[in-house]
Amino acid sequence: MRILVVEDDADAATFVVKGLREAGHAVDHALDGDTGKNMSENGGYDAYVIDRMLPGMDGLTMLEQRRAEGDETPALFLSALGEVDDRVAGLQAGGDDYLVKPYAFSELIARVEALGRRRGPQNIQTKFSVADLEMDILSRTVRRGGRKIDLQPREFRLLEYLLRHSGQVVTRTMLLENVWEYHFDPQTNVIDVHISRLRSKIDKGFDKPLLKTVRGAGYTLTDED
Amino acid sequence: MEGDGQRRGLTRLGLIPRLLRTSAFRYTLIYTAFFVLSVLGIGYFVYASTLGQTMDRLDQELIDELTYLAEINRSAGTDGLAGLAKVNTEVSRLKVVKDGALYMVVLVGPPVRVLSSDLPNPPPEMLGAQGMFEFDYTARTVNEAGQVVFSTRPAVGRVANFIYRSSDGGQIRAIILAARDIRDIARIRQDAQTVIIRIGGLTLLLGLILGSIYSGAFLRRVDNIGRTVRAIRDGDLTRRISLSGSGDEFDTLSDNINAMLDQIERLMTGMRQVSDNIAHDLRSPLTRIKARLESALNDPSADRAAVLDQTTTDVERLLATFNALLSITRIESGEGGGTKVPVDVTAVAEELLELYEPAAQDDGFVLVGNIKPAPVVLGSRELISQAIANLLDNALKYARRSEDSAITPTIELTVAPRPDGGVLLSVMDNGPGVSEADQERILQRFVRLERSRSTAGNGLGLSLVSAIARRHNAQLSIGRGLPHEKDPQGLVAPSAYGLGVRIAFPPAVPAPKPGKTSRPAAAKSVPVGQAKA
Numbered sequence: 001m002r003i004l005v006v007e008d009d010a011d012a013a014t015f016v017v018k019g020l021r022e023a024g025h026a027v028d029h030a031l032d033g034d035t036g037k038n039m040s041e042n043g044g045y046d047a048y049v050i051d052r053m054l055p056g057m058d059g060l061t062m063l064e065q066r067r068a069e070g071d072e073t074p075a076l077f078l079s080a081l082g083e084v085d086d087r088v089a090g091l092q093a094g095g096d097d098y099l100v101k102p103y104a105f106s107e108l109i110a111r112v113e114a115l116g117r118r119r120g121p122q123n124i125q126t127k128f129s130v131a132d133l134e135m136d137i138l139s140r141t142v143r144r145g146g147r148k149i150d151l152q153p154r155e156f157r158l159l160e161y162l163l164r165h166s167g168q169v170v171t172r173t174m175l176l177e178n179v180w181e182y183h184f185d186p187q188t189n190v191i192d193v194h195i196s197r198l199r200s201k202i203d204k205g206f207d208k209p210l211l212k213t214v215r216g217a218g219y220t221l222t223d224e225d
Numbered sequence: 226m227e228g229d230g231q232r233r234g235l236t237r238l239g240l241i242p243r244l245l246r247t248s249a250f251r252y253t254l255i256y257t258a259f260f261v262l263s264v265l266g267i268g269y270f271v272y273a274s275t276l277g278q279t280m281d282r283l284d285q286e287l288i289d290e291l292t293y294l295a296e297i298n299r300s301a302g303t304d305g306l307a308g309l310a311k312v313n314t315e316v317s318r319l320k321v322v323k324d325g326a327l328y329m330v331v332l333v334g335p336p337v338r339v340l341s342s343d344l345p346n347p348p349p350e351m352l353g354a355q356g357m358f359e360f361d362y363t364a365r366t367v368n369e370a371g372q373v374v375f376s377t378r379p380a381v382g383r384v385a386n387f388i389y390r391s392s393d394g395g396q397i398r399a400i401i402l403a404a405r406d407i408r409d410i411a412r413i414r415q416d417a418q419t420v421i422i423r424i425g426g427l428t429l430l431l432g433l434i435l436g437s438i439y440s441g442a443f444l445r446r447v448d449n450i451g452r453t454v455r456a457i458r459d460g461d462l463t464r465r466i467s468l469s470g471s472g473d474e475f476d477t478l479s480d481n482i483n484a485m486l487d488q489i490e491r492l493m494t495g496m497r498q499v500s501d502n503i504a505h506d507l508r509s510p511l512t513r514i515k516a517r518l519e520s521a522l523n524d525p526s527a528d529r530a531a532v533l534d535q536t537t538t539d540v541e542r543l544l545a546t547f548n549a550l551l552s553i554t555r556i557e558s559g560e561g562g563g564t565k566v567p568v569d570v571t572a573v574a575e576e577l578l579e580l581y582e583p584a585a586q587d588d589g590f591v592l593v594g595n596i597k598p599a600p601v602v603l604g605s606r607e608l609i610s611q612a613i614a615n616l617l618d619n620a621l622k623y624a625r626r627s628e629d630s631a632i633t634p635t636i637e638l639t640v641a642p643r644p645d646g647g648v649l650l651s652v653m654d655n656g657p658g659v660s661e662a663d664q665e666r667i668l669q670r671f672v673r674l675e676r677s678r679s680t681a682g683n684g685l686g687l688s689l690v691s692a693i694a695r696r697h698n699a700q701l702s703i704g705r706g707l708p709h710e711k712d713p714q715g716l717v718a719p720s721a722y723g724l725g726v727r728i729a730f731p732p733a734v735p736a737p738k739p740g741k742t743s744r745p746a747a748a749k750s751v752p753v754g755q756a757k758a
Contacts, residue, residue: 082548083555084607085564102544154579180580184611185545187618187686193583 001046001116002026006036006062007078008054016049019105020112033057040066045073047115049108052079052090060093067094074115078103084183106217110169128163130210131223133202135163144202154179155198162211162221171218195219249440257432264428268421276414280381283405284357287383290319290403298387306332306389309399313340316401325406327362327380333398344404348382351402357383364406379411380404446475450482462490495557507543514539549685556608556692567601567733568609570648574640577613581621585636588621595639599648602730604697609650612693613638615686616652616726624656624723632709646732647699653706653725664703690726700729 003025007013013029020027028045030036033054040048040062050059057065063075074096079086082100090098097111126137132145142149142159151159158179162170172191176182195211203209211221244250294312301308309332316328320343327343339347348360364378382404389397449466456464465486466479514536521532578594585592602609620636632655639651659667668691694701706723 084605180576182580182610182614183607184614186580186614188581188584188621190580190584193587194580197583 001113002028002044003047003049003112004028004030004036004040004045005049006030006033006054006059007049007051008032009051015105016108019109023109023113025112031055033059033062037062037065040071040073041069043071047112048073048075049112050075050077050095052077052081052086060089063095064093076108076111076115078108082183087183104171104217106169106214107171107173110171110174110218113168114165114170114174128160128166130163130166130221131208132206133163133210135160142202144206149201151198151201155194155201158194158198159202159221162219166221167224169214169217169220174218244437244440244444247440247444249443250436253432253436253439257429257436260432261425261428265421265425268417268424272414272417272421276410276417279410280357283381283407283410284383287357287381287403287405291383291385291401294401294403295385295387306397306399309340309387309389312387312399312401316341327382327402327404327406329400329402329404331400331402333400340399344402347402351382351384351400354382354384357381359407360404362404378406378408380406450475450479454482457486462486462493492558495554507546510539510543546685549689553685553689553692556689556696565603565605568604568606569601570609570650570730571596571599571640573606573609574613574638574650577610577617578638580614581617585617585621588625589634590621590624591633591635592617593635593637595637595641597641599640599642600646601733602648602697602699603733604730608693608696612690612728613650613652615690619686619726620652620654620656620724624654626656635707637707643729643732646734648730649727650730651725651727653723655707655709655723658706658721658723659703667703668701687726690728694728698731700727702727702729 003020005013005016005020005027007016007029008031010031013031017027017029028039030039034056036048036050036054036059037057048063050063052059054062059077059079063077066073075094076097076099077090077093077095078099078101079090080101087098096115099108099111128135128137134143135141137160140156142151142156158175161175161179173185175191175195176185195213199209199211203211208223210223211219214220294315297315298308298312301311309330313330316330320326320328329342329344329347330340331342331347332338332340344362345365346363348362350358350360359379359381361377362380364376366374366376368374382402385401385403387399387401389399391397446469453464453466465483468476468479470476517532517536521527521529574594574596578592578596582592617636617638624634624636626632626634635655637651637653639649639653641649643649668687691701704725704727706725709721709723
């Protein structure tokens with residue numbers, strides 16, 4: 001992916017840019033909103049990572065103007081402001097995701113990669129599959145190896161989210177935000193338990209486990225080892 | 226102290242200019258000016274109309290007299306001066322009859338001859354006078370001691386011209402002046418003027434005095450507020466504005482400012498507590514991290530990966546604590562959580578039950594939902610969810626039992642309507658419970674009871690719940706939870722209870738006053754009942 005990072009904190013930017021490059025992405029960096037806007041106007045990016053508070057033009061204004069100019073590139077806001085109102089403001093400005101500082105880099109990269117996937121026809125896709133695991137959104141059925149698997153409604157949504165982001169790392173916070181719509185982190189390992197229940201339904205009795213734990217980051221649904 | 230005295234001295238010196246600058250004084254001044262003007266106006270009106278009537282009467286008298294004299298004159302014919310002689314005789318008679326009457330008969334001639342006069346000199350005003358005119362004359366009187374006294378007196382007069390034909394065919398003109406001494410009226414007039422001016426002056430004086438008192442009182446109240454505000458600005462947050470007790474607009478204002486100060490003080494105290502607690506609770510883990518990193522730096526044989534791993538965990542926990550503190554502060558300052566919208570607490574509770582059920586089961590808990598249909602509350606779904614999640618986290622953490630316990634650890638999440646139209650939310654467990662002495666304490670930030678020191682947590686969970694409850698104007702209470710089952714061995718007394726946390730949300734719509742709305746309904750129901758009977 002080609003990613004534009006607009007971040008005024010040089011240290012944080014170096015860290016983010018380096019990390020994203022190591023993950024195999026082409027990264028450009030702008031130090032302020034005006035430069036960021038100019039660079040984005042040249043086009044060709046798959047995702048923006050924009051700090052909300054920037055010198056000169058702030059991140060919200062920058063993205064708002066780009067959206068007004070018809071730029072549909074998915075964007076993720078980085079912000080120290082993490083309350084519900086702040087998130088709403090970020091989404092209203094045209095942001096696709098919102099990550100509160102301080103964040104773990106694994107969280108950032110998982111979200112940026114999820115953003116890149118958001119483009120394209122996945123949202124209207126009704127059938128997903130990884131290896132021999134298949135999901136049909138319309139008939140609300142899940143099969144593995146041809147055998148039907150019964151899932152609770154929430155387990156279905158959890159699996160749907162994992163399938164939509166198959167091959168990518170999905171963090172606990174992303175699951176909590178997208179499957180349960182909460183923006184706080186419970187102290188108990190509630191998500192892990194839900195995952196292990198789901199895992200017992202889709203992986204138990206099959207040779208190859210598909211739902212894997214990524215240590216220190218989250219989970220991924222993939223048939224690669 | 227010296228500075229204070231000096232300032233007070235300056236205040237006293239500068240009091241009068243300050244008094245003049247107050248809006249109260251200016252209003253009083255304007256009001257007084259209007260009042261003085263209207264007093265003067267009324268006085269002048271009374272004076273003018275009363276004196277005017279008297280003067281009109283006098284004028285009429287003079288006109289009548291001159292008409293009468295003209296008739297006498299005419300009756301003698303206009304040839305020669307026979308008429309004038311008659312008039313002159315009549316005038317000397319009238320003078321005796323009428324009190325204060327003055328006359329002057331002048332033959333203009335030629336030759337000019339004063340036939341009779343009560344005045345030493347003809348008044349200059351009489352020449353060309355139209356209608357009644359005022360003049361001063363010198364009166365010659367004899368006082369009690371027999372001396373001749375001259376005095377200037379006011380008078381009003383009218384003149385009439387009589388024309389005669391002389392023997393040679395020319396015209397002879399005579400002027401008759403009929404006048405009245407008006408020294409009594411003039412005295413009354415003088416007195417009235419004095420009275421009006423004095424009343425005006427008195428009104429002005431009273432107005433100024435009243436204005437000073439009024440604006441002085443105004444200034445005192447404002448100064449009182451100002452002094453308190455200054456003291457608070459200088460750092461004494463405990464000061465409050467004293468109320469006069471009259472319940473006037475100043476009291477209302479002061480009351481509002483005091484309430485605001487209370488809120489500010491609470492926030493400041495909260496902030497201070499937070500910073501104290503941060504200093505206390507964050508410094509030790511930071512010190513630990515620093516020590517660990519330093520020793521790893523100095524010890525080449527140390528397992529650096531393990532140290533980094535451990536440090537990352539520590540930093541993450543620090544961040545969690547820090548974020549929790551920030552959330553609490555934001556919620557308490559009314560910043561976080563978005564705008565208030567109707568929230569269905571039953572749905573929120575169902576969702577959280579679903580989220581926590583697997584984790585509870587894994588930990589050997591029975592998680593019971595006791596959700597009854599309840600009205601909506603005004604607030605934030607996110608915050609209410611977070612409060613419930615925190616309470617469930619706490620219960621899972623602290624209501625744990627040892628493996629061999631005969632009691633099944635149970636957590637009950639209840640949502641029920643309240644009689645006042647609000648909603649009761651409670652999370653109860655049958656764990657070891659909290660002694661009454663500790664129940665108040667556990668709401669405070671960073672408070673962790675001794676026995677939970679060993680478990681993970683930052684001591685902020687309940688403070689956050691408490692802040693969320695306050696944000697929703699809800700009543701949070703800590704008390705008894707579920708009773709412990711009476712186990713067969715009788716090891717646990719049946720009177721033992723777990724911990725219960727209850728949050729009573731107020732009604733989303735304030736309950737209507739019973740006196741007002743229930744009356745028509747009651748009145749309506751009576752005829753229906755009668756009809757049925």
